Amino acid sequence: MTDENTDHHEHSDKAYALESGLVEQILLAVDLQDYPLLTNLLEPFHAADIADLLEQISGGERRAFLGMWQSDIDADVLSELSEGVREEVIDFLPDRALAEAIRDLETDDVVDLIEDLEAPQQELVLDALEDADRVAVEQALQFPEETAGRLMQRELVLAPTHWTVGQLIDDLRTEKDLPDQFYHVMIVDPRMRPVGKVPLGSLMSSSRDVALTSIMEDDFRTIPVLQSEEDVAYAFNQYHMVSAPVVDADDRLVGVITIDDAMVVQDEHADEDIKRLAGLGDESLTDRVISTTRQRFPWLAVNLVTSVMASIVIAQFASTIEAIVALAIMMPIVASMGGNAGTQSLTVAVRAMATKDLTGKNVWRVIRREALVGLANGLIFAVIIGIVGMVWFGMPMLGVVLALAMIANMLVAGLAGILIPIWLDKLGIDPALASGAFVTTVTDVVGFFAFLGLAALMLF
Amino acid sequence: MTDENTDHHEHSDKAYALESGLVEQILLAVDLQDYPLLTNLLEPFHAADIADLLEQISGGERRAFLGMWQSDIDADVLSELSEGVREEVIDFLPDRALAEAIRDLETDDVVDLIEDLEAPQQELVLDALEDADRVAVEQALQFPEETAGRLMQRELVLAPTHWTVGQLIDDLRTEKDLPDQFYHVMIVDPRMRPVGKVPLGSLMSSSRDVALTSIMEDDFRTIPVLQSEEDVAYAFNQYHMVSAPVVDADDRLVGVITIDDAMVVQDEHADEDIKRLAGLGDESLTDRVISTTRQRFPWLAVNLVTSVMASIVIAQFASTIEAIVALAIMMPIVASMGGNAGTQSLTVAVRAMATKDLTGKNVWRVIRREALVGLANGLIFAVIIGIVGMVWFGMPMLGVVLALAMIANMLVAGLAGILIPIWLDKLGIDPALASGAFVTTVTDVVGFFAFLGLAALMLF
Numbered sequence: 001m002t003d004e005n006t007d008h009h010e011h012s013d014k015a016y017a018l019e020s021g022l023v024e025q026i027l028l029a030v031d032l033q034d035y036p037l038l039t040n041l042l043e044p045f046h047a048a049d050i051a052d053l054l055e056q057i058s059g060g061e062r063r064a065f066l067g068m069w070q071s072d073i074d075a076d077v078l079s080e081l082s083e084g085v086r087e088e089v090i091d092f093l094p095d096r097a098l099a100e101a102i103r104d105l106e107t108d109d110v111v112d113l114i115e116d117l118e119a120p121q122q123e124l125v126l127d128a129l130e131d132a133d134r135v136a137v138e139q140a141l142q143f144p145e146e147t148a149g150r151l152m153q154r155e156l157v158l159a160p161t162h163w164t165v166g167q168l169i170d171d172l173r174t175e176k177d178l179p180d181q182f183y184h185v186m187i188v189d190p191r192m193r194p195v196g197k198v199p200l201g202s203l204m205s206s207s208r209d210v211a212l213t214s215i216m217e218d219d220f221r222t223i224p225v226l227q228s229e230e231d232v233a234y235a236f237n238q239y240h241m242v243s244a245p246v247v248d249a250d251d252r253l254v255g256v257i258t259i260d261d262a263m264v265v266q267d268e269h270a271d272e273d274i275k276r277l278a279g280l281g282d283e284s285l286t287d288r289v290i291s292t293t294r295q296r297f298p299w300l301a302v303n304l305v306t307s308v309m310a311s312i313v314i315a316q317f318a319s320t321i322e323a324i325v326a327l328a329i330m331m332p333i334v335a336s337m338g339g340n341a342g343t344q345s346l347t348v349a350v351r352a353m354a355t356k357d358l359t360g361k362n363v364w365r366v367i368r369r370e371a372l373v374g375l376a377n378g379l380i381f382a383v384i385i386g387i388v389g390m391v392w393f394g395m396p397m398l399g400v401v402l403a404l405a406m407i408a409n410m411l412v413a414g415l416a417g418i419l420i421p422i423w424l425d426k427l428g429i430d431p432a433l434a435s436g437a438f439v440t441t442v443t444d445v446v447g448f449f450a451f452l453g454l455a456a457l458m459l460f
Numbered sequence: 461m462t463d464e465n466t467d468h469h470e471h472s473d474k475a476y477a478l479e480s481g482l483v484e485q486i487l488l489a490v491d492l493q494d495y496p497l498l499t500n501l502l503e504p505f506h507a508a509d510i511a512d513l514l515e516q517i518s519g520g521e522r523r524a525f526l527g528m529w530q531s532d533i534d535a536d537v538l539s540e541l542s543e544g545v546r547e548e549v550i551d552f553l554p555d556r557a558l559a560e561a562i563r564d565l566e567t568d569d570v571v572d573l574i575e576d577l578e579a580p581q582q583e584l585v586l587d588a589l590e591d592a593d594r595v596a597v598e599q600a601l602q603f604p605e606e607t608a609g610r611l612m613q614r615e616l617v618l619a620p621t622h623w624t625v626g627q628l629i630d631d632l633r634t635e636k637d638l639p640d641q642f643y644h645v646m647i648v649d650p651r652m653r654p655v656g657k658v659p660l661g662s663l664m665s666s667s668r669d670v671a672l673t674s675i676m677e678d679d680f681r682t683i684p685v686l687q688s689e690e691d692v693a694y695a696f697n698q699y700h701m702v703s704a705p706v707v708d709a710d711d712r713l714v715g716v717i718t719i720d721d722a723m724v725v726q727d728e729h730a731d732e733d734i735k736r737l738a739g740l741g742d743e744s745l746t747d748r749v750i751s752t753t754r755q756r757f758p759w760l761a762v763n764l765v766t767s768v769m770a771s772i773v774i775a776q777f778a779s780t781i782e783a784i785v786a787l788a789i790m791m792p793i794v795a796s797m798g799g800n801a802g803t804q805s806l807t808v809a810v811r812a813m814a815t816k817d818l819t820g821k822n823v824w825r826v827i828r829r830e831a832l833v834g835l836a837n838g839l840i841f842a843v844i845i846g847i848v849g850m851v852w853f854g855m856p857m858l859g860v861v862l863a864l865a866m867i868a869n870m871l872v873a874g875l876a877g878i879l880i881p882i883w884l885d886k887l888g889i890d891p892a893l894a895s896g897a898f899v900t901t902v903t904d905v906v907g908f909f910a911f912l913g914l915a916a917l918m919l920f
Contacts, residue, residue, distance in 0.1 A: 015687060015688075015691045015694075016691060016694055016695055016698060016816055017816040017819055018816075018819055018821065020819060020820035020821050023819075023820075023821045046698070046699050048698045048699060048700075049698075052816075052817065055817065055822075056817070056819055056821045056822040057821060057822075058825060169664060172664045172665045173664075173665055173666070173667060175665065178661060178665055179661075180661075181659065181661065181702065182661050183643055183660070183661075183702075199641065200643070200660035200661065200663075200664060201638060201639075201640075201641065201642050201643075201660065203660075203664065204629060204632045204633075204660060204663065204664070205632045205633055205635065205638055206633070207633060227475060228475075231475045231476060234475075234476055235476055236723065237723055237724065237727055238476060238506070238508045238509075239506050239508060240508075240720050241720075242641065242643075242719075242720060259702075259719050259720060259723065260700050260701075260702060260719060262723070263696065263697055263719065263722070263723045263726065264697065266723065266726065266727060266730075267697055267726060267730070270726075270727070270730030270731075270734070271730075271811060271815075273734060274730070274733060274734050274737065274807060274811060275807060275808075275811065277734065277737070277738070277807075278737070278803050278804055278806075278807035279800060279803070279804055280804055280807060280808065283808070285808070285812050285817050285818070285822070285826060288829075289829055289832045289833055289836065290836075292829065292833045293832075293833045293836040293837055293840075296801070296804050296833065296837060297837060297840065299800065299804070300797060300800055300801060300804075300837055300841065303796060303797060303800045304793070304797060304841060304844065304845065306796075307792060307793040307796045307797065308793065308848065310792055310793075310796075311789050311790055311792065311793060314788065314789045314792070315789045318785045318786075318788075318789065319785075321781075321785050321788050322782065322785045325778045325779075325781050325782045325788075326778075328774065328778075328781050328785075328788035328791075329771050329774045329775045329778065330771055331788075332767060332770055332771065332774070332792055332795070332904075332908075333764070333767040333768065333770075333771060335792070336763060336766075336767045336770075336904075337760060337763060337764060337767065340739060340759065340760055340763045341756070341760060343738050343739070344738055344739055344740055344756050344759070344760075346738075347734060347735060347737075347738035347740060348735075348740065348743070348745070351731060351734060351735070352745050355731075356476055356477040356478075356512075357512065357515065357516070357745050358745070359477055359478055359480060359483075359516055360480035360483075361478065361480050361483045361516045361517060362515075362516040362517075362745070365518065366745060369748075369749055369752065372749045372753075373749055373752045373753045373756065376749065376750075376753040377753055377756060377757060377760055380753075380757065381760060381764060384764065385764065388768065444792075444796075
């Protein structure tokens with residue numbers, strides 16, 4: 001990557017993406033059963049890139065590839081794979097190859113690797129571990145999913161309060177089992193409660209006789225072991241933390257979470273929110289047609305119910321439409337504009353909740369703002385669509401009806417877009433998951449009802 | 461935060477959110493002009509929390525608060541504020557208070573602070589800096605926005621290739637101007653090209669006489685100074701990097717980016733994608749009604765054009781609808797189902813592009829999958845809506861027409877949802893920004909045309 005061209009900024013999408021030419025060469029090496037060539041081609045690949053490669057090739061190509069490569073596969077590659085492909089690969093690997101791969105991982109990575117696997121595969125991996133590691137992994141799995149306890153690593157670098165810089169450095173030099181990456185040394189009292197942390201940078205730049213307590217930071221934050229991983233990621237981002245001690249209910253140090261794990265969680269939760277807002281489940285690009293169809297079905301079913309409710313509203317005005325067919329032509333506009341305005345409001349609300357920016361202090365101001373924005377855009381589009389309606393059908397009153405219905409529905413859209421997510425959140429339902437269905441139901445029903453109802457009143 | 465309760469997992473939304481009781485106390489202290497009380501209440505607050513507080517209170521409360529607090533305000537608080545509120549606060553602060561606050565920041569934070577400010581405010585901040593810092597900031601501002609050059613810090617911790625651990629530690633102990641946080645020491649050759657990096661952890665655990673070259677990692681990645689910040693964040697997440705050297709076109713080391721900055725960028729870009737998919741600009745919760753209305757207008761205007769196009773399609777079948785009013789009642793269902801299925805597909809496509817998982821290797825397989833998923837769900841919903849149509853109106857052929865139109869539109873929705881983002885990306889347009897409008901235009905037009913066209917053919 002050191003020869004990465006600096007003009008990549010222009011074509012930024014392509015930086016770090018797998019090159020198809022290279023992928024073809026790899027598949028050719030597999031076809032030719034040319035093991036030295038394959039090893040050579042894969043040598044510069046990071047585990048995450050090999051995982052991407054495995055995900056992007058077809059199932060047949062994957063099996064051929066693994067047939068040649070199975071004894072070289074690294075557990076880091078397994079960690080990086082999406083769930084479906086990971087299960088497929090673990091099934092394919094001989095138990096011995098799997099066991100060898102798994103043993104190199106730190107315990108938090110093993111937890112991450114196996115927590116989504118089916119029970120028999122979990123057993124397979126656990127059996128491959130050494131006793132001490134298996135106990136640590138099993139303990140981590142006791143914590144509820146998506147909590148700090150699952151995310152933390154248990155390998156700790158500690159020092160008692162009475163040590164000096166020199167004592168700590170000497171201790172680190174003799175310690176065999178240091179974690180791969182650590183950035184702070186935790187200072188703990190005799191009851192294992194964290195009292196401060198010393199960044200390695202400060203340690204490096206202090207003389208040997210300095211007391212650790214004099215260079216430690218004592219305004220650090222601890223993370224409760226049961227805190228949700230989403231809140232952990234929020235805290236890292238909000239407070240610019242690099243690593244944080246995890247404590248149990250008695251404030252005793254039980255582990256440490258580092259920013260790289262928090263960044264992965266942040267990415268996963270943003271991805272989840274984007275997908276939920278679009279009515280998608282936890283699907284991945286490698287899922288098959290049947291499983292994807294099944295995952296997308298529920299949202300479409302909810303939308304069908306919503307649409308039928310809108311149709312029932314329209315049916316009440318069948319005779320009105322029969323009399324003036326222009327109403328059928330124009331009616332989707334009001335509903336559709338409301339749906340879009342409502343989606344804008346609800347997305348703002350869902351994001352503000354995710355970033356903890358919508359609180360008791362500003363909620364009424366935000367509700368008022370959404371209503372006024374809905375009203376303001378409603379007025380602007382009322383004028384435009386009113387004129388379109390008048391000119392198109394030569395019926396001034398049709399323009400007036402369109403304009404009034406537009407104002408009403410855009411105002412309702414703004415209000416529904418903010419109130420429905422707040423209400424779902426109060427009920428403990430994820431607003432990203434469910435708001436869309438409710439908001440578009442409201443804007444469809446109100447849109448059709450306002451337009452056709454006003455038409456029935458004012459055009460006859 | 462150390463007394464944070466561990467049962468917060470149940471009410472995770474509330475962890476780290478500002479407590480309204482506390483906010484009320486702070487505002488009361490401001491009302492009473494009780495400076496000691498205010499200082500006392502704010503003492504445990506992190507800069508990011510004070511920024512949140514400033515954003516959540518009203519404009520009047522903000523001015524009253526700043527009137528008392530201006531001389532204590534920290535530049536870190538300014539960094540954390542959203543753009544609009546930041547400009548307001550900078551305008552409000554006396555120049556002297558602003559200058560004092562700014563001087564404590566590292567240069568990359570100053571860049572982050574001022575890059576979005578208007579020119580006169582930029583000048584104000586630049587003038588407040590010491591000469592050396594101002595030059596560094598002005599140099600950073602030469603790089604295009606949203607590139608590695610803007611993101612990196614220029615304070616470097618370096619060592620030549622011939623040093624030992626002991627020489628480096630001695631050097632660090634005498635160095636006055638070390639960055640606040642650093643995790644690696646870069647090893648550079650005489651021409652300033654990075655040849656390896658030594659994690660502080662390895663440095664700590666090695667004896668003084670060990671050569672740096674023997675403990676350095678040499679499979680690190682460098683980041684071109686013009687690389688887009690989004691790709692920088694992607695690389696940190698993909699390769700689990702903690703810090704990365706930034707190099708110029710001649711591969712010379714010019715700065716370093718750390719993971720905490722990458723995490724902020726990742727968060728901003730996820731937020732941007734979510735908002736763009738919903739047709740939102742770069743708005744924030746603190747924007748006023750007028751600016752919010754203006755920001756949301758363009759997307760709604762695009763949607764109006766889309767809706768009018770759908771109406772034009774419907775108008776072609778005016779006489780058909782006049783003859784059978786049931787068509788007007790049922791027609792929004794087909795269009796709406798297509799719109800939702802299309803949104804699902806396009807969201808998957810946009811995400812896959814953002815994570816660089818959609819490449820030449822798998823693009824045809826993904827297109828095929830989206831078409832088949834659309835077709836499969838189309839068949840299922842065709843049966844359901846066909847039966848509903850038959851039963852509701854007692855017209856078997858209406859059910860058949862509904863079913864056929866549903867299949868056609870869901871298939872088209874799946875295809876449009878994947879092909880349109882790919883095509884926009886090829887044209888260099890952000891697919892998150894524009895796909896929605898195109899996809900719903902297609903599903904609306906095809907939905908109404910297929911349903912009404914088939915009805916005109918088959919029901920008469």
